[in-house]
């Protein structure tokens with residue numbers, strides 16, 4: 001299967017994110033194309049990771065299917081034949097888009113990243129270690145790094161156009177979207193994470209934290225959009241390697257991070273773009289980790 005750095009499809013392109021290209025399909029649908037781009041330490045690499053786009057799209061599709069009846073969502077189809085049946089203009093691009101493409105209901109996106117944390121890690125651990133709080137709220141004293149948080153903590157952020165997303169209080173979120181929407185987004189976030197965290201843990205993956213996006217469809221319904229509980233939108237840890245009291249290896253990106261750290265320590269990379277060229281062994285190990293993440297979450301090998 002060919003890898004993809006950027007797509008070029010005969011549809012109106014309405015967006016290009018760090019990882020996805022977004023095309024309009026009429027006025028009420030979008031086609032999300034997930035490329036094989038990868039970033040680490042906030043730098044997008046020059047290399048593509050084989051199968052990464054398909055893994056991300058098909059993990060999201062798996063979750064949307066599991067979430068049927070739990071929350072309304074945007075997925076119409078992630079099956080390439082079905083999508084080409086709807087959009088015959090894509091027939092000559094079949095090899096490029098296979099597995100990585102999702103046809104979705106178009107939404108008006110709320111400008112909020114709905115982050116939920118079931119474990120104390122990353123920026124949340126840094127804030128807690130410094131001042132005993134998470135998103136400004138006091139937590140119990142004496143918690144260790146990577147500890148399980150019960151209940152999970154909802155910590156929204158704004159969707160920054162450039163640079164880092166900024167954590168905001170729930171009060172700020174209410175001002176931005178109104179009390180009722182804020183309440184609905186938090187409840188939906190908790191419902192999706194509750195289901196996903198449990199199902200993934202039974203399969204050997206800890207979804208330590210994750211980020212959801214929501215929007216309103218043409219009928220005014222609030223729906224779950226974007227990608228769902230993938231290694232890119234979440235911290236994935238291996239259940240069998242979990243050791244509270246320390247940072248956890250990243251299930252998917254650790255080979256890449258270790259390589260980049262070594263390049264930095266050796267003085268061959270200053271941490272900014274452009275990234276150093278990746279050896280084939282690192283690209284290959286990373287691709288295998290993504291495929292293994294798919295296998296663990298869904299219980300089967302990726303077949304596309």
Ligand SMILES: Nc1ncnc2c1ncn2[C@@H]1O[C@H](COP(=O)(O)OP(=O)(O)OP(=O)(O)O)[C@@H](O)[C@H]1O
Nearest residue numbers: 017018019020022030074104105106107109225226
């Ligand atoms: N159903 C939908 N309707 C409209 N827009 C959507 C829908 N689903 C996802 N999107 C948007 O498509 C984009 C996905 O692209 P991608 O994930 O590459 O962006 P990104 O780099 O994550 O953007 P950001 O850096 O802001 O997170 C996001 O801006 C998301 O809000």
Ligand SMILES: [Mg+2]
Nearest residue numbers: 017019226227
């Ligand atoms: Mg995104």
